[in-house]
Amino acid sequence: MWFEPWAVVDESDRARWDYAPLERVGPLRFGMSVQDANAAMEVCGFTSDTASEIGKFGPFEHLRTRFRATDAPFYRNAITSYYVGPMGLTCIAVDALSGPQVIFDGIRLIGRTPSELSAELTAYLEKTGRDIEITTEGDIGSQQLGMNPRAQRAGDVLLTRLVFGRPNEWANTMYDCIPADEWRVH
Template identity: 40%
Template sequence: MAFKTDVAERDEWSYAPAVGVGPLRFGMTVADVVEAAAALGRTKVGECARDHALFSPTWKVDVHRRGVAPSLPAVTAYVSRAVGLFCVAADAVNAPQVTHNGIPLVGRDFSELERDTVAYAEATDEYVRYTPEGYAGPDDPGVLLRGQLVGQVLRSRPLFMVTRDGANTEWDSMPSEEYRFNVSPTA
């Protein structure tokens, strides 16, 4: 079953649940992430705000694509002092494409992504997972779909995750910086 996406051609990264995405492996240190991400572009390391005392200090590594005009990072990797790399956020516009069971997840219009996900689930007797915001996606606890407004279209910004120190689920582990991307288009 082939799925089309209306985003520009982009590199492709593989995803393995609980292992990693592209060259990034869960558990990596900040230095390991910077080295692995060098193939995609330049990196900038910063500290994340400590919004929850439960979590150990966390850094984010923003990866900007080479040859792309100044824009949002293509990928943002979140690294906890306690568990290492635990989250990779893929920008809806600049990130490499990542698929799950052949369905492109990055930069998709949510209605098209939901249609493709439901069609796949029905054809293969799989399940669909809905986020608390109501987005349909693969039934994989390591993939959290977030929204990113691109023009007037809400596009998919997937987070590839494992739980971090002290959290019960990936939703509990989500970096607070990622909440700002989940916006709805205004009329």
């Protein structure tokens, strides 16, 4: 079997999800337990690995679960979800290569050229009177919308991977919601 680490799922073959800022990404709602997230994703045709502990900070255990389409090879993770103790699901990362297409107010967020998404998000943020923020990696993001676009390599090109989060009593800002493991994905 040929291993294709940079293969990108065609737009027409991606599941289509909507995004409700600071509330949910498709079937995944912030605050869900690992078990509830697994059940919601199974209904949508995704399977998961076993939740793994990625750290313990203070009294809170941090867990990670990776989801892939049921018929996808084991290495094609589409979504990574992060959980913090009693707060449940706090961060959702959608893979640029194999994740579902997430749409927010008519804007396609996943698997796009970063400059195109930045231009479209900038126009949206200006039109709606929201703050335009530059992420730590130089992309346009929004604390108010709970989204942090990131560039992910797909062979010789970069495509958008989105990280969604909701601040809580553990993490005061969007960037605090993103576990260190996620910053290592490129």
